[in-house]
Amino acid sequence: MDNLFIAASPSSPEVDFRFDERRLSLKGESYPENAAQFWGDIIAALRRFLSEDTGAEMVTVNVALAYFNSSSTKMLFSLFGALNDKAKAGTEVVLNWYHDEDDDTIFEFGQELMEDFPDLVFNDHAVKSL
Amino acid sequence: MSGMNEIQRQWDDFHSYVERRDVIFYHVGYFSQTIIAAMADAVKLRVEHAGAVAQTRRKLFSSFIEMAQNIVHYSADSYEKEGNSEASMRHGAVFISLTDERYYLHCANPVNADVAEKLREKLEHLRSLTIDEIKLEYKETLRAETPADSKGAGLGFLTMARDASAPLEFELSPASGKDSGTSMFYLRATI
Numbered sequence: 001m002d003n004l005f006i007a008a009s010p011s012s013p014e015v016d017f018r019f020d021e022r023r024l025s026l027k028g029e030s031y032p033e034n035a036a037q038f039w040g041d042i043i044a045a046l047r048r049f050l051s052e053d054t055g056a057e058m059v060t061v062n063v064a065l066a067y068f069n070s071s072s073t074k075m076l077f078s079l080f081g082a083l084n085d086k087a088k089a090g091t092e093v094v095l096n097w098y099h100d101e102d103d104d105t106i107f108e109f110g111q112e113l114m115e116d117f118p119d120l121v122f123n124d125h126a127v128k129s130l
Numbered sequence: 131m132s133g134m135n136e137i138q139r140q141w142d143d144f145h146s147y148v149e150r151r152d153v154i155f156y157h158v159g160y161f162s163q164t165i166i167a168a169m170a171d172a173v174k175l176r177v178e179h180a181g182a183v184a185q186t187r188r189k190l191f192s193s194f195i196e197m198a199q200n201i202v203h204y205s206a207d208s209y210e211k212e213g214n215s216e217a218s219m220r221h222g223a224v225f226i227s228l229t230d231e232r233y234y235l236h237c238a239n240p241v242n243a244d245v246a247e248k249l250r251e252k253l254e255h256l257r258s259l260t261i262d263e264i265k266l267e268y269k270e271t272l273r274a275e276t277p278a279d280s281k282g283a284g285l286g287f288l289t290m291a292r293d294a295s296a297p298l299e300f301e302l303s304p305a306s307g308k309d310s311g312t313s314m315f316y317l318r319a320t321i
Contacts, residue, residue, distance in 0.1 A: 009167075033218065069289075070196060071286075073272065
């Protein structure tokens with residue numbers, strides 16, 4: 001299936017899902033007007049890839065979101081839920097979780113993900129403040 | 131030439147009031163997603179300039195976005211263009227003040243009676259919780275089904291309550307005259 005690329009806007013992140021390389025990236029800030037719709041479309045594409053995918057190799061997910069609003073938070077939770085299901089079914093899924101070293105909120109959300117989605121290989125990356 | 135310094139005097143009056151009230155950012159008018167994104171930039175710069183540490187800046191920014199998006203979603207006063215029923219522009223006000231190294235975020239907008247009742251219930255409940263209980267409820271809500279009447283997954287006020295350093299404060303005051311049936315909703319978060 002086709003890769004999914006959505007350029008960043010002032011209130012939405014860059015989405016770079018290279019399904020052919022098994023490498024999915026999110027980068028930027030997320031507070032779109034309608035988070036359910038913005039993330040709903042992305043999650044639908046991801047689910048389609050995950051269900052059609054027959055490859056056995058690892059899937060790598062790189063997330064470097066500097067801010068997400070409350071409604072995006074909820075949608076991100078479903079996105080990682082879908083990835084966890086894939087991992088549970090036997091495909092290795094690595095989640096690289098990038099955050100500013102002193103950003104407790106995003107660090108703690110990562111910890112929540114690790115707790116709820118134990119099948120993901122979770123790597124926390126604290127990045128030095130600019 | 132008596133009016134020579136009149137413009138400057140108006141500015142001085144205005145500035146001295148703003149300073150006396152410790153206001154560092156203020157917007158009243160219509161809120162849309164585009165306006166919020168532009169204000170978000172201005173707020174980031176302003177609080178950085180005010181000298182807030184990174185963690186405080188992030189909490190201020192987060193609560194600011196939640197408040198501003200609440201206005202777009204729930205204000206009873208929407209901007210209707212002729213022949214366009216898309217009500218994605220709604221009226222409200224927000225200001226940020228800085229007093230004794232504490233930041234206060236204030237917002238105000240009119241709400242319909244049914245929304246007012248829900249806000250009162252929700253905020254009175256949040257005010258009764260300790261910070262640990264707020265964090266627990268946040269975790270539970272994150273994992274629960276989204277309420278049908280919510281555009282923000284039900285996490286918006288919980289997010290503000292979690293980031294604030296004191297319980298959220300609010301008032302609802304019933305409007306009279308042509309606006310009767312609506313209330314003004316005032317919310318203040320201490321960061």
